[in-house]
Amino acid sequence: MNMDTTFLTLPNGAAAPIAELPVLPFADFRAQLIQAVTQNGLRVSSFFATPASNRPGDFELIAVLADDRAHLLRLAASRVSKSYLALSADCPAFHWFEREIAEVTGLICENHPWPKPIRFTQPTTGAAGVLPGVTDYLRIADEAAHEVAVGPVHAGVIEPGHFRFQCLGEEVIFLEISLGYQHRGIEKMLVGGPDVRSAQLIECAAGDTSIASAWCYARLQAALSPACQASPAAELWRGIALELERSANHTGDLGALAGDVAFLPTQSFCGRIRGEYLNMTAALCGNRFGRGYVLPGGLRYLADNKKIADLQTWRKRVHADLTNALDLLFDTPSVLDRFENTGVLAPADAAAVGIVGVAGRASGLNNDIRLSHPYGPYTDRPLSLCAEGAGDVLARAMVRRRELDASNQWLNEALNAGTELSADEQASALSSHHSPAGGLAPSMIAVSLQEAWRGELCHVALTDSHGRFRHYKIVDPSFHNWYGLALALRGEQISHFPICNKSFNLSYCGHDL
Amino acid sequence: MYKALKARLFQGHRTGRFPAVAPTLPDHFQGRPQLQAGPCPKDCSACEDICPTKAVKVSANGPQIDTGRCLFCGKCAAVCPRQAIAFGPEYRLAAFTREQLVAGASAAAWAPPTAGNVQCRDFCGQSLKIRQVSAGGCAACELDFNVLGTLAWDMGRFGIQVVASPRHADCILVTGPVTRNMLLALRKTHDAMPRPAWVIACGACAISGGVFTDSPETHGGLEAIFKPDLYIPGCPPHPTTILEGLLRLMGRS
Numbered sequence: 001m002n003m004d005t006t007f008l009t010l011p012n013g014a015a016a017p018i019a020e021l022p023v024l025p026f027a028d029f030r031a032q033l034i035q036a037v038t039q040n041g042l043r044v045s046s047f048f049a050t051p052a053s054n055r056p057g058d059f060e061l062i063a064v065l066a067d068d069r070a071h072l073l074r075l076a077a078s079r080v081s082k083s084y085l086a087l088s089a090d091c092p093a094f095h096w097f098e099r100e101i102a103e104v105t106g107l108i109c110e111n112h113p114w115p116k117p118i119r120f121t122q123p124t125t126g127a128a129g130v131l132p133g134v135t136d137y138l139r140i141a142d143e144a145a146h147e148v149a150v151g152p153v154h155a156g157v158i159e160p161g162h163f164r165f166q167c168l169g170e171e172v173i174f175l176e177i178s179l180g181y182q183h184r185g186i187e188k189m190l191v192g193g194p195d196v197r198s199a200q201l202i203e204c205a206a207g208d209t210s211i212a213s214a215w216c217y218a219r220l221q222a223a224l225s226p227a228c229q230a231s232p233a234a235e236l237w238r239g240i241a242l243e244l245e246r247s248a249n250h251t252g253d254l255g256a257l258a259g260d261v262a263f264l265p266t267q268s269f270c271g272r273i274r275g276e277y278l279n280m281t282a283a284l285c286g287n288r289f290g291r292g293y294v295l296p297g298g299l300r301y302l303a304d305n306k307k308i309a310d311l312q313t314w315r316k317r318v319h320a321d322l323t324n325a326l327d328l329l330f331d332t333p334s335v336l337d338r339f340e341n342t343g344v345l346a347p348a349d350a351a352a353v354g355i356v357g358v359a360g361r362a363s364g365l366n367n368d369i370r371l372s373h374p375y376g377p378y379t380d381r382p383l384s385l386c387a388e389g390a391g392d393v394l395a396r397a398m399v400r401r402r403e404l405d406a407s408n409q410w411l412n413e414a415l416n417a418g419t420e421l422s423a424d425e426q427a428s429a430l431s432s433h434h435s436p437a438g439g440l441a442p443s444m445i446a447v448s449l450q451e452a453w454r455g456e457l458c459h460v461a462l463t464d465s466h467g468r469f470r471h472y473k474i475v476d477p478s479f480h481n482w483y484g485l486a487l488a489l490r491g492e493q494i495s496h497f498p499i500c501n502k503s504f505n506l507s508y509c510g511h512d513l
Numbered sequence: 514m515y516k517a518l519k520a521r522l523f524q525g526h527r528t529g530r531f532p533a534v535a536p537t538l539p540d541h542f543q544g545r546p547q548l549q550a551g552p553c554p555k556d557c558s559a560c561e562d563i564c565p566t567k568a569v570k571v572s573a574n575g576p577q578i579d580t581g582r583c584l585f586c587g588k589c590a591a592v593c594p595r596q597a598i599a600f601g602p603e604y605r606l607a608a609f610t611r612e613q614l615v616a617g618a619s620a621a622a623w624a625p626p627t628a629g630n631v632q633c634r635d636f637c638g639q640s641l642k643i644r645q646v647s648a649g650g651c652a653a654c655e656l657d658f659n660v661l662g663t664l665a666w667d668m669g670r671f672g673i674q675v676v677a678s679p680r681h682a683d684c685i686l687v688t689g690p691v692t693r694n695m696l697l698a699l700r701k702t703h704d705a706m707p708r709p710a711w712v713i714a715c716g717a718c719a720i721s722g723g724v725f726t727d728s729p730e731t732h733g734g735l736e737a738i739f740k741p742d743l744y745i746p747g748c749p750p751h752p753t754t755i756l757e758g759l760l761r762l763m764g765r766s
């Protein structure tokens with residue numbers, strides 16, 4: 001297959017006229033996508049349906065595949081109406097996407113192995129309403145088996161979701177995860193934008209991923225409007241904010257993992273250290289989650305050399321505390337015993353279903369958007385890839401630990417680079433795009449990928465003839481990974497669910513949107 | 514054991530000293546709006562036009578901001594030609610009624626309201642058991658409430674504790690705009706609590722729907738479902754803002 005003629009090829013953070021997107025006959029489209037994923041090693045970054053512009057009732061299926069080796073994205077489309085032969089039947093990586101497509105559009109994905117809603121949204125077709133979590137769960141027809149239902153309201157301070165375990169004694173045979181409780185309709189609200197609330201909606205898609213989301217959106221806007229181009233200095237600071245976001249969350253996760261195996265010292269230490277990273281973010285922009293820091297075209301605030309020096313000292317001190325807390329954790333045999341061989345997600349399964357980010361790297365997948373589709377400050381300042389292979393809780397913890405060290409080193413260099421910027425370069429980072437940066441190029445398709453702390457975040461936008469969003473598609477890393485958690489639980493003790501869950505620590509709101 | 518003790522010594526004592534000592538807030542912290550009185554230029558509605566949540570309104574006496582809707586994004590301040598809008602360092606934002614959340618221009622020094630729910634104060638002054646329910650939103654409100662349990666804040670010092678069962682809870686702390694899919698679970702959780710079951714709305718979403726106000730998938734906050742006894746503005750509120758609000762509800766500050 002010649003990738004360059006079959007697909008529209010774009011680098012990360014670029015746009016092309018929709019007219020250049022090849023619209024393939026469906027049989028061709030299906031065969032090409034399946035071949036690209038199962039044989040050529042491409043990954044499904046996004047797959048969605050949008051109403052066809054000229055034929056009411058028809059839909060255009062649009063696929064965005066990541067070609068990690070070529071550092072490029074491959075896009076193709078096909079037109080369908082009412083139903084089509086599911087790709088999932090031959091390629092499990094499309095499974096969740098097709099469940100979403102069926103739910104959102106009413107299209108029937110024939111031969112889909114498991115056609116069920118993923119969010120329990122109200123049907124647009126006017127059919128009877130659905131109730132969240134009310135569905136036919138896979139059950140074991142055996143009197144010895146029992147079922148455990150948990151959620152949507154969980155025991156702690158955590159988002160809602162429903163987990164249904166089928167068990168034989170203590171052993172989980174099968175786990176089904178039913179989400180949608182956090183569905184706020186963000187993608188629908190973005191249609192017709194950009195408007196005054198678009199940036200805030202995007203930052204709030206997943207609140208712990210605000211920087212990655214805002215940056216993803218800013219780069220997408222840059223691809224669609226020359227007024228939204230950001231200077232290298234702005235991109236450097238966005239990278240600094242993203243690595244702080246990653247450090248805060250990885251630290252929090254390692255602390256929570258320690259807590260789940262009742263290892264209180266590291267739990268307590270990391271609970272506090274996570275806050276230090278959030279406070280460093282707040283030092284940049286006033287908000288612990290970085291809300292409003294990344295604007296289209298640049299940044300809201302600049303940091304002077306005094307602030308950079310303070311951040312450097314702060315970072316060093318915090319990293320020493322973190323190292324101490326984590327050395328203790330990974331040096332405690334009772335902790336390692338609980339982490340090792342628990343919740344194994346086999347590399348082959350992870351690859352087949354398209355797991356991304358930390359969980360993917362823990363199962364031996366070598367993908368990290370900062371390296372495979374480098375952007376902004378990662379282009380000439382690469383980080384090292386932190387991959388493990390065992391796919392267990394320990395591997396997921398180790399990936400986080402190694403990434404914390406990598407981010408720390410990167411932050412050190414990036415902050416130093418920040419002090420070397422000239423006054424003009426510094427000033428170029430500032431943006432005054434508080435207003436929607438209207439005037440996007442009309443009739444375009446744009447794609448932007450980020451390595452958010454959980455993994456790949458993908459935004460795709462289609463603009464109409466007036467340069468307004470006709471469709472805005474967000475794929476949060478959790479969208480790819482929830483199914484991985486379900487797989488990791490198979491054959492596991494039910495009492496291991498909390499640490500398995502924490503080792504993935506997926507977002508409910510990022511999935512539900 | 515020896516290693517754990519050594520690490521414990523290395524890490525030191527890190528619990529913050531709030532409320533005895535005022536919190537250190539970041540430079541660009543956006544607290545309670547400070548609004549200049551006086552008429553705005555004719556036909557100017559720059560702040561209203563840029564606000565993502567319709568939180569700011571231009572009145573005859575300058576802008577007014579409903580902090581229950583406000584995301585503290587600061588965009589209105591950036592576009593105001595009169596520079597009539599600023600967000601100050603005041604972090605004590607919590608209020609007991611919806612009306613108290615509206616900030617207008619005033620010459621008098623502002624102080625946070627003290628007359629909270631007397632019954633709650635008398636009953637829970639020394640011990641407040643909270644069941645948190647996340648009902649939509651972006652999870653940042655939960656995260657910054659959750660940090661109050663870490664050793665940096667240690668809200669247990671004040672008798673505040675998160676409980677798993679609604680049966681053990683004095684109050685429910687809700688985050689998120691209440692999505693259609695969470696309404697039933699939220700009601701069931703509230704029904705399972707012993708009465709009077711006080712209600713706390715934490716964050717712009719829970720108070721007014723926040724950035725999701727106009728979404729048909731949400732109910733636009735708690736107001737239409739249960740009347741809150743405490744409102745904590747912010748998107749998300751700073752942990753100190755949350756803790757200070759809880760202490761005021763308990764009559765402890």
Ligand code: SF4
Nearest residue numbers: 564583584586587589
């Ligand atoms: S700071 Fe508040 S009032 Fe001002 S624009 Fe933002 S949300 Fe609206």
Ligand code: SF4
Nearest residue numbers: 650651716717718748
């Ligand atoms: S108020 Fe803001 S921070 Fe809180 S849940 Fe809503 S969007 Fe998130």
